Amino acid sequence: MFDIQKAYDTTWKHKVLKTLHKWGLRGNLPFFIQNFLRDRKFQVKVNSVLSKPTSQENGVPQGSVLSVLLFLIAINDITQCLPQNVHKSLFVDDFCIYFTTKNVKYAKLLLQKVIQNLEDWSEKSGFTFSPIKSKGIIFSKKHKIPRISLRMGGTKLEFVESIRFLGLIFDRKLTWKEHILALESKCKQRMNIMKYLAHTSWGADKPTLLKIYRSFIRSKLDYGSILYGSANRSLLKKLDSIHNSCIRLATGAYRTSPVVSIEVEAQEPSLQHRRYQLLAGYVTKLVSHPSNPAIEDCFEARAEIPFYDTFFSKFNFSDVIPAANLNFPPWTPPNIEIHLNSCSLSKSDTSHAELRSNFFSTLENYQDYKQIYTDGSKLENSQTGCAFITQNESRSFKLSPIASIFTAEAFAIHQALNFLQETEDKKAIICSDSLSVLSALQTVPGSNPLIIQIQNSLHHLLSLNFSIAFCWCPGHVGVAGNTEADTLAREAASSAGPFLPLTVIAEDLNKYIKKEIVKNWQQEWTVYCQHRNPPMSVFPQLSGLPRADQVKLTRLCIGHTSFTHQYIIKKVQPPTCISCNVPLSVKHVLITCPTYQQLRSKIFPPLSDLHTILSKYFHEIPPFFKRINLQI
Numbered sequence: 001m002f003d004i005q006k007a008y009d010t011t012w013k014h015k016v017l018k019t020l021h022k023w024g025l026r027g028n029l030p031f032f033i034q035n036f037l038r039d040r041k042f043q044v045k046v047n048s049v050l051s052k053p054t055s056q057e058n059g060v061p062q063g064s065v066l067s068v069l070l071f072l073i074a075i076n077d078i079t080q081c082l083p084q085n086v087h088k089s090l091f092v093d094d095f096c097i098y099f100t101t102k103n104v105k106y107a108k109l110l111l112q113k114v115i116q117n118l119e120d121w122s123e124k125s126g127f128t129f130s131p132i133k134s135k136g137i138i139f140s141k142k143h144k145i146p147r148i149s150l151r152m153g154g155t156k157l158e159f160v161e162s163i164r165f166l167g168l169i170f171d172r173k174l175t176w177k178e179h180i181l182a183l184e185s186k187c188k189q190r191m192n193i194m195k196y197l198a199h200t201s202w203g204a205d206k207p208t209l210l211k212i213y214r215s216f217i218r219s220k221l222d223y224g225s226i227l228y229g230s231a232n233r234s235l236l237k238k239l240d241s242i243h244n245s246c247i248r249l250a251t252g253a254y255r256t257s258p259v260v261s262i263e264v265e266a267q268e269p270s271l272q273h274r275r276y277q278l279l280a281g282y283v284t285k286l287v288s289h290p291s292n293p294a295i296e297d298c299f300e301a302r303a304e305i306p307f308y309d310t311f312f313s314k315f316n317f318s319d320v321i322p323a324a325n326l327n328f329p330p331w332t333p334p335n336i337e338i339h340l341n342s343c344s345l346s347k348s349d350t351s352h353a354e355l356r357s358n359f360f361s362t363l364e365n366y367q368d369y370k371q372i373y374t375d376g377s378k379l380e381n382s383q384t385g386c387a388f389i390t391q392n393e394s395r396s397f398k399l400s401p402i403a404s405i406f407t408a409e410a411f412a413i414h415q416a417l418n419f420l421q422e423t424e425d426k427k428a429i430i431c432s433d434s435l436s437v438l439s440a441l442q443t444v445p446g447s448n449p450l451i452i453q454i455q456n457s458l459h460h461l462l463s464l465n466f467s468i469a470f471c472w473c474p475g476h477v478g479v480a481g482n483t484e485a486d487t488l489a490r491e492a493a494s495s496a497g498p499f500l501p502l503t504v505i506a507e508d509l510n511k512y513i514k515k516e517i518v519k520n521w522q523q524e525w526t527v528y529c530q531h532r533n534p535p536m537s538v539f540p541q542l543s544g545l546p547r548a549d550q551v552k553l554t555r556l557c558i559g560h561t562s563f564t565h566q567y568i569i570k571k572v573q574p575p576t577c578i579s580c581n582v583p584l585s586v587k588h589v590l591i592t593c594p595t596y597q598q599l600r601s602k603i604f605p606p607l608s609d610l611h612t613i614l615s616k617y618f619h620e621i622p623p624f625f626k627r628i629n630l631q632i
Helices: 012-020 028-037 067-081 104-125 177-197 206-223 233-251 261-268 272-289 294-300 308-314 352-366 405-422 435-441 448-461 480-494 506-531 547-558 562-569 586-592 594-601 610-616 618-627
Strands: 087-091 095-098 162-165 168-171 337-339 371-380 383-389 394-401 427-431 467-472
Touching: 012 028, 012 067, 012 383, 067 104, 104 480, 162 618, 168 177, 177 206, 177 233, 206 233, 206 337, 233 261, 233 547, 261 383, 261 506, 261 547, 272 506, 308 480, 352 427, 352 467, 371 480, 383 405, 383 427, 383 480, 383 618, 394 405, 394 480, 405 427, 405 435, 405 448, 435 448, 448 467, 547 610, 547 618, 586 610, 594 618, 610 618
Parallel strands: 337 467, 371 427, 427 467
Antiparallel strands: 087 095, 162 168, 371 383, 383 394
């Protein structure tokens, strides 16, 4: 890994302008950047005394929105001086090279040549490498590793046992031990914030404490987890302990409460589930960008990816629509007529006849236009389809069950535009009942690849002198074209044939995997409930309670309170009910114990459901426990 001395301050202004000229930039933009960089001066202030202004010969002004971009322009060609068989990684001023081989002598000769190329580049570019801060590391599982001597500018480069790059600590054997220990230490320091605020009587409420955890601590645990998640389970347990302690503080759960119950109460999945979710998000992002150089390495090692067989093996990644770019400048968007007049009327307060009348009054302005009705449908079993219909033509398509209803509606519009290119009709109005898709078309460029494809198709058709308009059509109010399109879409969704390829966007895939992870979490909780029999499997959520009552509600829901489980901490015999001679529990006190029957009947009717008691009569529960002298 190479360190560039004073990277921003030593950026050569002329190289920035030279690179822009090499890229073909002409006109006012290069002159603007030239004026931005020249005649810059700075002063130093000590107490109330200012130094004389000094001209800044080189460098880009730190703090400016353009500084990072201009620095990247200056350093961008650093990788061009490296041979193809040497891998490189460049992120702003963090630069490293790496090489895989079994021949150590060959590696030494090649890397020394690369270093010489970098020194030649630095002389031409104006940047200077720091050989003292630049480090090297040999990744190997062998106990004895060969020594390599490399020099930069006459100084011998240091080889270390671990190295930090982009916030991650890579050790020689890639065990991630040093990184996890350092991460544990930082998170424990940040956890002190929660300890100060999480008093069970007067502390901050549960939602606030969970926000603090997710913002200051979980964000640290998330970063790089798709890499260090491959570490030994015993190391990852150190981070699990941080996670468990934080949500225990946030909920106020008793110290003996099971972790699985606290996670359900806080609606916070375990770190293992969290890592699966982040990994899924990264993989889906890669899939939507096929040109990403990391995609090949990722799927070559898919057998080593956790959860791969569980989720990723269920579908073909070739079905994902790749990210798209606009075929026209975003500042010259196509002039699209989109009529959303009818959507201002509320369906619940407006009759179907009035909605139809308002819609057809818009179509009267387009009497010489070909009318195309589009619709998408997603059935209860997740089967998805879409269709479009004209006066003489109708087409339907079966889509991937992962596709959302938004994707189905957009796909139908895109297919309608493709159909227009096959016809001789130059005028058409597309009627869709999807307000979200029509609204998305008004934003250029769209964030959805399917929306961008529609915008590109519209730009192409308009350049061929087509006249195309869109109109929102109220759905399920008796508009014949919309009803027919909806029927065709449902028939396509329920058909037995295969679905079309390239009908899933990365966002749909990510949502699907998140649902699968939550489903897996629910199955684990169900199995736990069957074997451990907690007081309840679904916890009531009451808002607006003070911190002390929130803590009491949490402990009663989980079933671990001071009067039921303090014996574990004190290492004594578990308490039993004096009257019934059974183990003391929340359910026994609130439902079955005859000793408190008369007192319970004054608070709530005879119930066998603990969830109903705690959700409807919770405000009476703390005084009840106070009267019978039991501490929650």
